[in-house]
Amino acid sequence: MTLRRTDPRRAARRADRAVYLRSHPVLFALLAATRHRPLLRLGRTVLVHHPDAYRQILTKVPLDRTAEHTTGGTAARLTGGGLLFDQSGAEHRASRRALGHLLSSEGIAELRPGWHQLIDSRLTGGRVDLVPVVRLLAGTTATALTGSTADPLELARAAERVAAATARTHLPGLPRPGARRRARAAAEQLRLLLPDPQDAMLAVAAVNTTLAALPRAVAWCARAHWWDRARQDPDALAAELLRLTAASPVLPRAAAAEATVLGHRLRPGDRLLLVARHAAQAHRDTPDHPLATRAPFGLGPHTCPGAALARAQLTTLLTTLTPHHPRLHRTTPNPRSALPSYRTCLLTLRGTPSGAY
Template identity: 55%
Template sequence: MLRLGRTVLVHDRQAYLDGLTRVPLDRTAAGTTGGTARRLDAGGLLFDQEGTEHRGARRALTDGLGAAGVARLRPVWTGVLARRLAPLADGGTVDLVPLAAEMAGATTAALLDLDVDPLALADAARAAAAATAHEQIPGLPRPGRARAARIAATRLTDLLGVSGDGTGLAGMLAVAAVNTTVAALPRAVAWCADGRLWEYAADPDSREVLVAELLRVTAPSPILPRVAAGPGRLAGCPVRAGDRLVLVARHAADAHRSDPNCVSPAPARVAQLVFGAGSHACPGARLARAQLSDTLAALAAYLPVVVRARAERRAALPGWATLSIRATA
């Protein structure tokens, strides 16, 4: 870890864990997701809550994303996969970015019981996340960023069609589910293709190991910005109230040191760190693993290769704007 003024850059695994579980966090501080949500009048989000309110929202969300909830949602995304991947059988190409966006949008709509166009929901969620992320970027303020973020948040809220206490939770679910899926799924498939890992994807026993390893190295949310609400220690180093914590999830999970390895994978407790820890663990981890597992299973028979790729420069999370694949089998 490294202190730069009042900013603490955290790479160490234990310090990362301490930052999520042992240091009191200010959920509404400027520069954090919760702070931005409150400034945009989107209160009630999971990361913008305290105490029993926070625990109650997490319990409700966990119920919907538990084993039974994921089983209920699975036909939604497998239907999208079957339709979107069909051109591969005829020698065509498939762009995985709109595929991932439709999967995420359709799954989120089903989870929230909404009758909306999946791609429209995904587009609104991605725009809201990007506008919010741009507003949080350190440096000189740029005119229009705050207004753009408010407009994007309003567009998403209007599309969700919910009001009152449900607005914040629905918006948080849409933003988190869509953006992490669109960021992670194409990157994971690209790594599988480049690393020639399809034999592990074809085997149900090794596929789950491959899924964990791919999510570890892609780390859909690679950096977690937080602000300390009180004094604490990160791996023995003191932290003061008001210090900004930049928790690098991908480094805590050794994504920068080791490639995915299905023969000697990282311990489960390490791979899990990309989904947070303790009360700050992502409740959507089971859903993310299931969607990636089904995607890899559907692709394994085709042994696809990447034929075109273009990086996304505007999104909230690192990913591809285009990632086209073609079957070789």
């Protein structure tokens, strides 16, 4: 009898894909089944899979940032508008400048000692659930960026509730009774902690993506047995894991003008589902498109200002974990989160070997 060994890389991909598919089963199964079509029109909804179409739409096509069922539109309705996501032109450029220093390399250098200390003190050995550690990391980062005195865990939880409630209102799927009311109530709770809507939006954007991305990236690394790669080049591995997991897999947008993209006509009001996961070629081990590594963070004027921070935090996590020879004990998906995420990600760490750092 021959025993077939499972290829760890394939096992890592399969396990991560299951989290993704489980999060919004019907929508994500449809996207997976249609990914060979660069663009696909279904009535007034256009699925956008190809990296060139994704880039062209985010950089050249006028988008209606306040339309219903878009990220900006949903944020505007919950907060009264005036947020980065729903802005355009000079107003948007001014807001981005204000965020510029906080998320620049100097801004990141100022935050780094805080997150190093937090991660080091919690990942010392034994059985660890990574999700609460990353939740605290994301909440602490959000309080530092907004200058808030709120409790970091309470803030992170509030940001998670807002995102979970709003995802139900802006992604296609079965409408849930009371979804809008719950989204407004969750936004109100967050407003009590962060009264400035711009701060609240920053917290929602930072907490939910970090909480989705980092545990999935570490679980992938552990399942694929990539700790040697983490030791050799943690920055490159962090960027690659963020591409493979594409934490914000779909960007719901709306066309504001006529445009032709890869030979397909778009009309004003078309609902666009920009599949960041496919633009990042997350379904391939080796991407062949030059934008694949950047695509998980969007492109063009609204591209994610927190990308360097996310990469730096994942790099810290990988370099802190590597000397502990982590083994993945168990993961449980989070059925309630806005983005495909784990509810628990249990690792077994060996105690710090002396001289490992």
